[in-house]
Amino acid sequence: MANPNPPAGAAPLTVHPDRLFPSDAGVRALARRLYEAVRDAPIVSPHGHVDPRMLAEDSPFPHATALFVQPDHYVTRVLHAAGIDLAELGVGHAPLPDEQARRAWRLLCANWHLFRGTPVRYWLESELSDVFGVDEQPSAATADALYDQIGDQLAQPSHRPRALLDRFRIEFLATTDDPADSLEHHAALAGLGTRVVPTFRPDRYLEPAKPGWADAVARLGAVADTDVGSYKGYLAALELRRQHFLDHRAVSADHSHADAIAEPLDVAEAERLYTDALAGALQPNGATAFRRHMLFEMARMSCDDGLVMTLHPGIHRNHHPGTLAAFGPDSGHDIPTTIEFTRALQPLLDRFGTHPNLHLVLFTVDATVYSREIAPLAGFYPAVYAGVPWWFLDNPSAIRSFQESVTEIAGFSRLSGFIDDTRAFCSIPARHDMARRLDAAHLARLVAAHRLDEDEGLDTLTALVVDQPRKVFKL
Amino acid sequence: MANPNPPAGAAPLTVHPDRLFPSDAGVRALARRLYEAVRDAPIVSPHGHVDPRMLAEDSPFPHATALFVQPDHYVTRVLHAAGIDLAELGVGHAPLPDEQARRAWRLLCANWHLFRGTPVRYWLESELSDVFGVDEQPSAATADALYDQIGDQLAQPSHRPRALLDRFRIEFLATTDDPADSLEHHAALAGLGTRVVPTFRPDRYLEPAKPGWADAVARLGAVADTDVGSYKGYLAALELRRQHFLDHRAVSADHSHADAIAEPLDVAEAERLYTDALAGALQPNGATAFRRHMLFEMARMSCDDGLVMTLHPGIHRNHHPGTLAAFGPDSGHDIPTTIEFTRALQPLLDRFGTHPNLHLVLFTVDATVYSREIAPLAGFYPAVYAGVPWWFLDNPSAIRSFQESVTEIAGFSRLSGFIDDTRAFCSIPARHDMARRLDAAHLARLVAAHRLDEDEGLDTLTALVVDQPRKVFKL
């Protein structure tokens, strides 16, 4: 912000009990009553990016920066846009040494005003207040004290990963994992029952155009103990690894490609393309055709083995090559593009759209497709569910627009329930709390407009928070 | 919804007098005053899909299912998405025998919660309450009693089609008809004056790529008593059938193709393509070019004969082939796609955009084009009017977004007025009532923000409900 004098010093940090509720007193009271009913409900988190090793090892977090800054590209991209070097924030690196970590934390606190109006500010405030008892706003003046206060608590058993898992009331948490992963950390977490489970994320194995594809496939064959020299062997290896994930309690497979097209080839053509790809002789068109064919095959496998299929397409990954080279992927410059579902998914839905085993959850970063394509598809096909707003869209205004446009077309029963999709472990309860508040606000508005009675609002909200994700993700 | 125990039993069904109004007390009072002025205004319905035979024969409706379920793909698609077989709902078939009809009705009632938050719920509640005096919510427990209660009333003279036409205060009702139709039912309805009229819907005759085109054209030639062996004869047959519709009081021609492109060919090229098409030798590109040429010709004919031209493009019809094969078209899986008007209509508007005879009403299921293309075009070209939200968009949130974005660009005078576009006869008054409430709410918000004074709001609302559709559709 151009403001040369952002307010310094110790402004109080308070999280108001009515935040995010409608301003009209009557509707606010309604929202409050509805929210109360789900405020303390358990958290079901069927898709996200928490590191399972962190939970398996259960080591203390070293400092506030490793928790709030380094892994959270929502935070670092805003600081980067203000001209701060990502290196100073420890992006893409192991936990920073203490002095550097403290400097990175100061950068966050001194630039606190940059987050005004964003959900990041909301989440961070909730985390600081609810998890660490912070009662002063971050600022240049309070940075060091907050760093120390959080550091002290992180050293306590109460703030170790598994203790937080309990404290956060997380009933179910899915991580995102490579098909060649041994899932050793998940095996180590088996004692927690079905609480922490892997997700099958095969993108890299389905895109022959990506550098390193052949090596990755070879590794997949090795861990599956299967000869992937043929297309048939390659399919078998994928099926075996899916089974390996199922054996470790996985419930879904997640897919993210440049488009959503799923178009089957005949087997001979698929074999030919696969052979060419292994030989490094596949043209770009062929690689795209093979990838689209394989997305179709993934749906076929989901019908066979029951893994829920989630689709996160249409993002231009790693838009700034210089940042990718220096800091790795997921460093805040995956930029949305237009996406099309109606034609793209027609062949898949023609074949599997009424298959009782298929649950296909569609996500988008192109908000125009909620009312144009996703809600209509979910409003007809039993297999299709509307995934909640993702990445740049997981903010109150986008969520409100999603709520209104999707539920007026498809009803509440076609929603996925809230998905946090976060890499920032500590933000999970704050994110779910925001979702519950926004759902309560939405239902309160429907009740106030005499479109639902309050009992129905209450019943719908409860179903949305707990029952719906359990049903959609087959928990 | 995942909720395993939707509330059963006899919850009261009430339609609140303030439903859909803003929650702020002052704005709500304003909306109420505005609405009162148009609540009982006559209904002008210039585009829809009511069966004229039903009105011509005026036979009693056999049961609630034939009225509320079988013909209403808004209802059946939601039940289908929940896994209910369309066959059980009697989709695409004649009125079901009583026992099957009763079972279908039970399915609707037992799944009443699926409609929460949708406009379908709003319409059905209004219809049940206002037309049949129902005062209990549909549910598994109340299904049979409601079925009997409605059935009893349907057997009364008061609930025959023409009696309802009067009761609904329908001043004008346009059906949608094939150019080869004899319009015998409309002839039989001539005694009702200008109240029930046909609409010329020539799509199938303009798309040589569609199966059966040549046969359809031959039939058109036969009913027009014109040799359609030449392009010239084909044009003449279309013009004669438009005249036949005009002779039966038609006011508009409705068009729905995959895109909105209207691009003229020179006559020699059009003749060549037509000849090839009759010979079954037309390539897909040629078929598309011919169709786009013919849309341009339709505008030319509208300038000549004065039929209002309505355009409903950009929908992927019959997305699920299995459902089409089993249940026929209009079974709930016409899925929206992106649509473009700015470039597509440029040649048409270059030639006819300021022609005093042309009224071109643009509809869309891609909500992004309201503010980007439709309102700007309607805000410059005297021929263009912005048609109200259609199909998946005819819900309160989409309508509010339409109201705001279109009227702030083009003003109220460029709107079509409300179009119900329904196949569900009984829903007509409920749909118009929803539109009046939402228009009153929109104007009340403008008055509350001191952008209009209340007199202007009242004047605008009255014009919108009655005068504007009369003007746009030349009644």
Added chain:
Amino acid sequence: MANPNPPAGAAPLTVHPDRLFPSDAGVRALARRLYEAVRDAPIVSPHGHVDPRMLAEDSPFPHATALFVQPDHYVTRVLHAAGIDLAELGVGHAPLPDEQARRAWRLLCANWHLFRGTPVRYWLESELSDVFGVDEQPSAATADALYDQIGDQLAQPSHRPRALLDRFRIEFLATTDDPADSLEHHAALAGLGTRVVPTFRPDRYLEPAKPGWADAVARLGAVADTDVGSYKGYLAALELRRQHFLDHRAVSADHSHADAIAEPLDVAEAERLYTDALAGALQPNGATAFRRHMLFEMARMSCDDGLVMTLHPGIHRNHHPGTLAAFGPDSGHDIPTTIEFTRALQPLLDRFGTHPNLHLVLFTVDATVYSREIAPLAGFYPAVYAGVPWWFLDNPSAIRSFQESVTEIAGFSRLSGFIDDTRAFCSIPARHDMARRLDAAHLARLVAAHRLDEDEGLDTLTALVVDQPRKVFKL
């Protein structure tokens, strides 16, 4: 509007102190307090289309029509859509003689109801009330009296252009100028300090496909005293003219092409295309490639010389050729189209997105790209700022949608601040006042939802109105 009897006579014209504020009493009081703090702040207008000659010569405006009707395509397009001939409104012509001007004014007043709900109505009311003390609504009955009342005041020294510049508290005003312009009027305005400055608008010199390109380039070479027979000379001429603009206090260069693609060619290819273009031998593909290359070069030059780069792409200019031929460009039929930024700007941002000298402000008339592309880009790249809604989008509902979607993704610090972009000099304060009210309303809603405290709201609003445009445009 179909209304045959728009209210005639002398309805009072009042501009309510609370207009555009939220209706909830508490939120409204908040908005009022916030607005008070910026109501009288100076106006910074870094992009617009005021004629510098008007200010240099400081002659009185001849009549109301020359001020409110003839130059304002926002006004004339609405009247045109109602069937009024643009010739009767004096579009594209010098100030009309008095009798014709009076008739044009009567057309505006008699059709006042057409503007209901539009921002044009809001601006005109503010101008009439605040600048001319008018207290009756325009109508057929009041037209002549208003015309005379305004005319009397325009003859006074108080209503000459420079007096109004002071009265409007315009601190900074950028015009839009041709690179070959001598900037004599700006030279004459040097006495006003940095208040009235030119903007470099090179579009026509960058598009070899446009008729007259070679002549324009030759003229550019002449005024730059540079041989433009080679690509190198052409670049030098552009650089020299940028320097000429900088010497006359310019701060930015403005660009508007059919798309936003900026894609560099190697020098040899650029030279080849340039040579072909001069020879009239360039194919359309080559012309497009050259234009996209030159947009990239413009960014390079901005890094070198510091001119802020503003981009207004994606509009179909002069959609109605007949109107262009009769009335010239900017006559109200520049119609929006879809626009894409994510892929289009990737090469430019790869090279310059973190360059400390580049400020790239992105505007759009396709509202879908705010949340999908512009905010994400501005939320990562330090060079990118989100320009406020433009042309058809500068209305309250589009601005609210912009505010919510952009600031929740990128925060307030990535906004350009308000840009009026107007040709209607007198509308500048009304447009800025609308923006301040809408910003106050937006911040009041955030405060009411407990997402900001009131002090932060106040600080953010002040920064947005004054500091942010100064920072983004390097004032």
